[in-house]
Amino acid sequence: MKLLPSPSPAARMVRGVTVVGTGVIGTSVALALRRAGVRVRLTDRDPEALAEAVRMGAGTALPATEVRADVVVVATPPSTVATVLADAQRRDLGAVYTDVASTKSRILAQAEQAGCDLATYVPGHPIAGHELSGPTAAHADMFDTRPWALCPQPATAPQALRAVATLVTLCGARPTILSAQAHDEVVAAVSHVPHLVSAALAAHFAAADEHTLSLAGKGLHDTTRIALGAPALWRDILQHNAHPIAAVLDAIVRDLTEAAKALRSTDQDALTDLLTRGNRGREHILDVLHPAP
Amino acid sequence: MKLLPSPSPAARMVRGVTVVGTGVIGTSVALALRRAGVRVRLTDRDPEALAEAVRMGAGTALPATEVRADVVVVATPPSTVATVLADAQRRDLGAVYTDVASTKSRILAQAEQAGCDLATYVPGHPIAGHELSGPTAAHADMFDTRPWALCPQPATAPQALRAVATLVTLCGARPTILSAQAHDEVVAAVSHVPHLVSAALAAHFAAADEHTLSLAGKGLHDTTRIALGAPALWRDILQHNAHPIAAVLDAIVRDLTEAAKALRSTDQDALTDLLTRGNRGREHILDVLHPAP
Known part of the structure; x- marks a missing residue:
């Protein structure tokens, strides 16, 4: 396990982010990125959760004519991540993909099985959270100084890892690299x-x-x-x-x-x-x- | 279970208190009583713990020519309470006695067996504490607004219960009456x-x-x-x-x-x-x- 150096000069790699899922973690990621001046698009299958996140200033709703993001953050429950990731990659929503679920090995296996492109996907898990759920429990400083696990695989492209590590740093957290199994x-x-x-x-x-x-x-x-x-x-x-x-x-x-x-x-x-x-x-x-x- | 009314006019019942045992709870009781203007004498078998409590302003060391207190608070570990209580009653250290241990039935049985006077003893337990121990972890506001269990027995004299309930209120806590078994x-x-x-x-x-x-x-x-x-x-x-x-x-x-x-x-x-x-x-x-x- 190692900590990546602060990639602040690389912040240009992450200028536009799409967050899929505006629960407490997705909305907090969005708020933290907005705080860092990143352009954030939001989407959620629940229109009320999406509207609430937009109202909180976490970003704007992802338009129908889709904008390609530098990084797409899948912030949905563990059992849905692989499906949502496959769908997002099929729609070409972004250049690089990550998720925020608190389990990694099974999601990776499911992503592989679902035919996801593993070169552009960096499994992630911010070590922060809240016992309450939904966008209203979100806050911009949730990840400040906290570890944020990243579990790159042999297939992961180095520039994908760099982009996601940059996103983590922009959220105020410390990227911590370890294997999915160790995680x-x-x-x-x-x-x-x-x-x-x-x-x-x-x-x-x-x-x-x-x-x-x-x-x-x-x-x-x-x-x-x-x-x-x-x-x-x-x-x-x-x-x-x-x-x-x-x-x-x-x-x-x-x-x-x-x-x-x-x-x-x-x-x-x-x-x-x-x-x-x-x-x-x-x-x-x-x-x-x-x-x- | 019931809460006693605030006995502030009865505060004259508790003008002098002796605390036996200057650990974190005993010293906090002493500091809370000092804050309420009560005269407090302290004793501990460990001269360093006693000196530290005195230095913190929790009271003065109990003199060799003993002063009879209105209430004696036994603040020693559960397994020693009955012995310390019997000794304090034998020396006539006070008019009324209580303790602060977090178990009650077995101590009561031991006190009876040790020949303690149960009329002047009101088993007590402040619901507060600290994971740290010793007088240095004590503070005067430890019991503010907290419940403080009192477990009077059939043998308990009403004026003894009134005096200990007054002490509890002077410490900022809420006297809560229940049986030793329920406690x-x-x-x-x-x-x-x-x-x-x-x-x-x-x-x-x-x-x-x-x-x-x-x-x-x-x-x-x-x-x-x-x-x-x-x-x-x-x-x-x-x-x-x-x-x-x-x-x-x-x-x-x-x-x-x-x-x-x-x-x-x-x-x-x-x-x-x-x-x-x-x-x-x-x-x-x-x-x-x-x-x-």
């Missing part, structure tokens, strides 16, 4: 499993009354924040990365099963071990997210 | 299990390299925040409330086991069900923590 394994652990665990924790309160929650505090608040993600989108994401997620989930389930057993048998060592490893893991997470100055 | 079940679900789940999630990164965490974001940050709690204190807390915690943990493990199975079998319905219940639970949590105006 999926890392994201299973740092994002998809935390989402499922947060959902399982919150699910315990699905039928809760005021009494049960009377003593809730910041711990429960923080651990369940991401459980508000849209179920249909998240089911789609989880199924697209099923096996890496299931493997990490097995490890968490094993630890929690051991903890329940330890509680019932007053086995002090098992609990201390889990809590100590939890401390160490949290310290590593803080080291990466808030590096010491 | 322990509620806190297992809203605090102790989230702690263990957060620890299990963070533990997955105990040996993580920079690569594995390269794509970490706010979701992992928030879900693992509380995993930084001190292992020895938390093991003590968890074992004191072992059975209610194990029961909730079983339900979470069941959901996560089903999720792993659903991912491997592409059973769409099981995942959608978990994610939807997660949404609903999160909405309930937000309703309680951030009620609509």
